[in-house]
Amino acid sequence: MKQNNFYITTPIYYPSGQPHMGHAYSSILADVFARFMRINNCKVYFLTGTDEHGLKIQKSAEKVGLDPLIYCDKISKVFRELTKKLNLSNDDFIRTTEKRHYKSVNDLWNRLIKSGDIYLSKYKGWYSVSDEAYYNDDEIIEKDGKKITTFSGSSVEWVEEESFFFKLSSWEKKLLEFYARNEKFILPVSRRNEVINFVKNGLKDLSVSRTSFTWGIKVPKNHKHVIYVWLDALTNYLSALNYPNTKDILFKSFWPASVHIIGKDILRFHAIYWPAFLLAANIKPPNRVFGHGWILSGDEKMSKSKGNILNPQQIIDTYGIDQLRYYLMKEVSHGSDGNISLKSLERCINSDLANNYGNLCQRIFSFIKNNCNNKVKKTNKVSNSDKEIIKKTRELTNNLRNEMNNQNLNNYIKAVINISFLTNKYINDEEPWKLKKNNVEKMNNILHLALEQIAKISILFNPIIPKATTKVLDALNVKNNSRNLSFLDRKNVLAEKIKIKDLNILFKKIT
RNA sequence: GGCGGGGUAGCUCAGUUGGUUAGAGCACAGGACUCAUAAGCCUGGGGUCGGCGGUUCGAAUCCGCCCCCCGCUACCA
Numbered sequence: 214m215k216q217n218n219f220y221i222t223t224p225i226y227y228p229s230g231q232p233h234m235g236h237a238y239s240s241i242l243a244d245v246f247a248r249f250m251r252i253n254n255c256k257v258y259f260l261t262g263t264d265e266h267g268l269k270i271q272k273s274a275e276k277v278g279l280d281p282l283i284y285c286d287k288i289s290k291v292f293r294e295l296t297k298k299l300n301l302s303n304d305d306f307i308r309t310t311e312k313r314h315y316k317s318v319n320d321l322w323n324r325l326i327k328s329g330d331i332y333l334s335k336y337k338g339w340y341s342v343s344d345e346a347y348y349n350d351d352e353i354i355e356k357d358g359k360k361i362t363t364f365s366g367s368s369v370e371w372v373e374e375e376s377f378f379f380k381l382s383s384w385e386k387k388l389l390e391f392y393a394r395n396e397k398f399i400l401p402v403s404r405r406n407e408v409i410n411f412v413k414n415g416l417k418d419l420s421v422s423r424t425s426f427t428w429g430i431k432v433p434k435n436h437k438h439v440i441y442v443w444l445d446a447l448t449n450y451l452s453a454l455n456y457p458n459t460k461d462i463l464f465k466s467f468w469p470a471s472v473h474i475i476g477k478d479i480l481r482f483h484a485i486y487w488p489a490f491l492l493a494a495n496i497k498p499p500n501r502v503f504g505h506g507w508i509l510s511g512d513e514k515m516s517k518s519k520g521n522i523l524n525p526q527q528i529i530d531t532y533g534i535d536q537l538r539y540y541l542m543k544e545v546s547h548g549s550d551g552n553i554s555l556k557s558l559e560r561c562i563n564s565d566l567a568n569n570y571g572n573l574c575q576r577i578f579s580f581i582k583n584n585c586n587n588k589v590k591k592t593n594k595v596s597n598s599d600k601e602i603i604k605k606t607r608e609l610t611n612n613l614r615n616e617m618n619n620q621n622l623n624n625y626i627k628a629v630i631n632i633s634f635l636t637n638k639y640i641n642d643e644e645p646w647k648l649k650k651n652n653v654e655k656m657n658n659i660l661h662l663a664l665e666q667i668a669k670i671s672i673l674f675n676p677i678i679p680k681a682t683t684k685v686l687d688a689l690n691v692k693n694n695s696r697n698l699s700f701l702d703r704k705n706v707l708a709e710k711i712k713i714k715d716l717n718i719l720f721k722k723i724t
Numbered sequence: 725g726g727c728g729g730g731g732u733a734g735c736u737c738a739g740u741u742g743g744u745u746a747g748a749g750c751a752c753a754g755g756a757c758u759c760a761u762a763a764g765c766c767u768g769g770g771g772u773c774g775g776c777g778g779u780u781c782g783a784a785u786c787c788g789c790c791c792c793c794c795g796c797u798a799c800c801a
Contacts, residue, residue, distance in 0.1 A: 227801065336799085338799095346800060403730095404796095406727090406728060407727090407797090408796090410727060410728070411796070411797075414726095417798075419798080419799065420799060421799090442800095442801075443799085443801085446801090478801070480796095549729095561750085564750060564751090565749090567761060568761075569763090569764085572761055572764070573763095573764080574760095575763085576759050576763075576764075577760085579759065580759045580760075581759095583759080584759085624738095627737095627738090631749095638764080638765065640764075640765090641765040644759085645759070646758075718761060719761090722761055
């Protein structure tokens with residue numbers, strides 16, 4: 214990994230159902246960080262994709278009478294299309310059914326065999342056919358002469374299955390050392406504690422192959438076995454960089470990954486298994502795993518039976534993608550679960566986007582169009598209130614890079630919207646409409662400063678609401694190579710003399 | 725059960741080396757203005773900071789007990 218390079222990933226999605234709000238959230242969150250790092254002058258590689266192996270997919274394909282791969286082509290496409298609808302800026306979209314991925318998984322497997330971390334043995338336990346799951350002794354009771362699991366009540370049978378194992382147990386200490394050395398490997402901190410706790414309670418070796426189904430990557434030299442889902446799926450992060458060719462420019466530039474964005478439900482796989490596999494294979498683990506919370510609807514996890522599903526596609530069609538992106542990023546607080554509802558979505562769009570940022574742009578652009586023929590020129594006279602707003606804006610933006618380096622998007626958004634408050638107040642206080650007749654110079658200075666503020670806000674909001682902010686920056690004639698964070702280092706975005714274009718309403722108010 | 729996080733205004737949350745009248749945004753009410761999407765600005769109402777007890781000159785903040793919510797407690801992912 215080169216300095217100033219940034220590799221960020223979403224989970225690869227298991228396409229056994231339609232994309233839901235949780236997928237949308239993970240993807241948008243990752244996209245926001247990717248876009249931010251780009252305007253922060255980093256070279257970014259942003260990856261998403263689909264995880265297409267396993268029993269569920271095999272069965273679903275059988276049900277509709279399709280070859281699993283053809284079936285996957287179809288459903289993976291749905292997720293690929295979603296990246297467009299969500300306006301993701303991903304550089305690649307990987308599927309675990311691709312050749313490059315097979316090559317990569319095979320290589321990782323062979324490395325682990327070679328290092329002695331994978332061995333062949335037998336997996337034994339109580340298996341429930343209907344649950345497709347194994348249970349521990351303490352989860353089993355006898356009822357009417359039958360063994361059943363207390364977990365779901367379904368009947369279980371004793372099964373012994375040949376399986377390859379990964380020597381996870383021998384990585385316990387090394388993992389704990391790794392977490393200690395890399396304090397921010399797992400964020401937020403609460404999740405880090407969970408993981409450390411789990412590891413401290415002891416790790417058992419992990420079964421990493423299955424013989425009960427065939428839809429997957431076959432174990433090299435033993436085709437009876439299919440490679441366990443996580444050893445398969447996680448490796449996608451390497452495959453996309455052309456691993457096993459570690460001399461490849463992509464791999465050299467972007468590994469280890471800067472951050473894997475994931476939901477808290479798959480934290481263990483990313484924070485324990487994944488670094489263990491990699492350490493065993495003598496590959497550097499990623500720099501960070503960020504586990505976000507779930508999207509809830511009315512305090513409940515969204516589910517079909519509860520009828521409280523908010524479908525991302527519908528929301529986008531009704532309200533727009535920038536609106537959905539902004540709402541999700543604002544409403545869900547750092548790392549914890551977030552409740553969403555149409556009501557709060559509409560409130561959020563109206564207050565932040567329409568009334569605040571949108572209207573700020575509108576009032577300034579309209580005024581300049583009607584009174585200045587779209588031309589503004591500033592002089593070097595700086596009033597006390599100018600100094601004041603510049604100073605306050607600087608205070609608000611001081612820590613923004615740091616907030617984003619810790620995935621703390623809430624503080625970021627709060628700071629930026631506060632710049633919008635400041636600017637609205639500035640205009641109210643300065644009353645440029647009163648200066649039309651007798652002080653055009655001062656009026657110009659005020660308007661120019663307002664535009665400068667709008668430019669800064671628009672650049673800072675660009676990762677979150679790219680469409681709307683691009684319209685504004687276009688209307689301001691800000692060059693592409695100026696749409697970055699260099700103004701944080703006390704530079705101005707706009708020239709002293711500027712000509713702007715007309716700007717249409719950015720966000721319609723919802724009534 | 726064990727370990728961890730949390731309970732602050734109607735809603736979402738900020739706020740600990742303990743210290744003046746506990747904060748923000750949204751929502752609500754009133755006011756002055758008019759460039760603007762009846763937007764923006766100003767002012768205001770509203771909180772026994774989960775409960776009880778303790779330490780202290782002083783506690784949302786420290787200690788003890790209790791109540792409630794959430795997460796983790798491995799091979800579905």
